[in-house]
Amino acid sequence: EDQVTQSPEALRLQEGESSSLNCSYTVSGLRGLFWYRQDPGKGPEFLFTLYSAGEEKEKERLKATLTKKESFLHITAPKPEDSATYLCAVQGNTDKLIFGTGTRLQVFP
Amino acid sequence: KAGVTQTPRYLIKTRGQQVTLSCSPISGHRSVSWYQQTPGQGLQFLFEYFSETQRNKGNFPGRFSGRQFSNSRSEMNVSTLELGDSALYLCASSQGRTFHGYTFGSGTRLTVV
Helix, strand or coil: CCEEEEECCEEEEECCCCEEEEEEEECCCCCEEEEEEECCCCCCEEEEEECCCCCEEEECCEEEEECCCEEEEEECCCCHHHCEEEEEEEECCCCCEEECCCEEEEEEC | CCCCEEECCEEEECCCCCEEEEEECCCCCCEEEEEEEECCCEEEEEEEEECCEEEEECCCCCCEEEEECCCCCEEEEECCCCHHHCEEEEEEEECCCCCCCCEECCCEEEEEC
């Protein structure tokens, strides 16, 4: 059964303090690993798709990487506006998008 | 371009009632998926429709059903509501069998009392 585990559940950072969020997964026939950002009261906002081990993608202060067992979302010099819940999801042979429970990030000035 | 639109945004229902939620996908998107989000379980996949056909289904009881119309708009229905059905229901659309990401709506917050 496809499964996604995210850690930590919550993360508090000082502005400018870089860190990484982890997404461990098991999936039959990985077709894509997705990162989303979700703000309170809103739907998830698409950030990245990674397709194969070794792939990396960047967007502003965010960088996503992928291995055969896990993905990392690196946040460099975060700002308070980066505060949100970050969700990881995988899509395998079943075509279903399976989500982790997310990491709640708080960045303080 | 308009995003994914879900109506209503908020809904309060009584146990035993039924409810219908609506989702209008991005123009040109033919796939619509539905998710239930709760604090304890996170996002749980309900079902996916593509060109009016249910393509995939999650592990929810038969009280949860959906359909898609020829214009790609989708509805989901929950019958005989239970307190545990209180959740944020999210709809997501994509162009089709694409792995480039799904665009989510803002959701319908359902409270069952």
